Amino acid sequence: MENVVPEALEYLKIQRVGVIAVEMMDGSPHGATVHYVNSENPLIFYFETNREYRKAEALLGREKSRATLVIGFSDEEAKTMQLDGFVELLKPEEKEFFDTIYFDKFPEKKTKKYGGTPIFFKFTPTWWRYSNFKTPEGKKIWES
Secondary structure, three states: OOOOOHHHHHHHHHOOEEEEEEEOOOOOEEEEEEEOEEEEOOEEEEEEEEOOOOOHHHHHHOOOEEEEEEEOOOOOOOEEEEEEEEEEEOOHHHHHHHHHHHHHHOHHHHOOOOOOOEEEEEEEEEEEEEEEEEEOOEEEEEEO
């Protein structure tokens, strides 16, 4: 995804947590809090989860699933990014790139041991909106 405003890209660099809602196999939504990393050009978000977690059903059940990602939860900060798009499992050739950017942002996860079977996925946005409610001019909204 192109044309993401620089302010939004800077915001994504300092945030670490978002909520992703994926379309389950029966069409219902399922939301989960996740750590994320992202590339900028193109804008793609990357995640790690466990095969045993509920969102994995959609990731393993079809090639792509519709999803929404929301980043920004603080009233004090008053910024948020909302994105619609789709999720899919990483291809084996994408795993090295994932490891590089993921462990750069989350170095503490290199040595952390998790139960379950990890799987890796990405979210590719097709639409985005970035809002800053505390600019000198008042509320500003940018969207694709």
